Amino acid sequence: MGSDPRFVKLRKRFIRQFAVLAVLFLGLYLGYIFLTAFARDFMAVRVAGSINVALILGVLQFASTFLLAWGYGRCAARGLDPLAAELRIEKAEESAARHGRVVRP
Numbered sequence: 599m600g601s602d603p604r605f606v607k608l609r610k611r612f613i614r615q616f617a618v619l620a621v622l623f624l625g626l627y628l629g630y631i632f633l634t635a636f637a638r639d640f641m642a643v644r645v646a647g648s649i650n651v652a653l654i655l656g657v658l659q660f661a662s663t664f665l666l667a668w669g670y671g672r673c674a675a676r677g678l679d680p681l682a683a684e685l686r687i688e689k690a691e692e693s694a695a696r697h698g699r700v701v702r703p
Contacts, residue, residue, distance in 0.1 A: 619666050
C-alpha cells in the first residue's frame with residue numbers, strides 16, 4: 599500500500615495540513631507566552647474596566663484552538679477522508695478476494 603500513488607498523495611496531504619495547523623497553533627500560543635513574559639506593559643493595558651489585553655488574548659487562545667480544530671475537520675472531510683475511504687474499500691475488497699470472502703458495502 600505504501601507504494602500506491604493515492605496513498606502517497608493522502609500521506610502528503612495529511613502531513614501538509616498537520617504542519618500548517620501545528621505551526622499556526624504553536625505560533626499563536628508561543629506569541630501569547632512571549633507577550634506575557636516580555637511585553638508586560640502592553641499586556642497590562644486596560645481595555646474596559648478591569649479587562650486588559652492579556653485577558654482578551656487569553657480568551658482568544660481558546661477561540662483560535664476551536665477555529666483551528668474546525669478548520670482541520672473541514673479540510674480533512676474534503677481532502678483526506680474521501681481518499682482514505684476509497685483506499686480502505688479497495689484494500690478490503692482485495693483482502694476479501696484473497697481469502698474468498700464477499701465484501702458487503
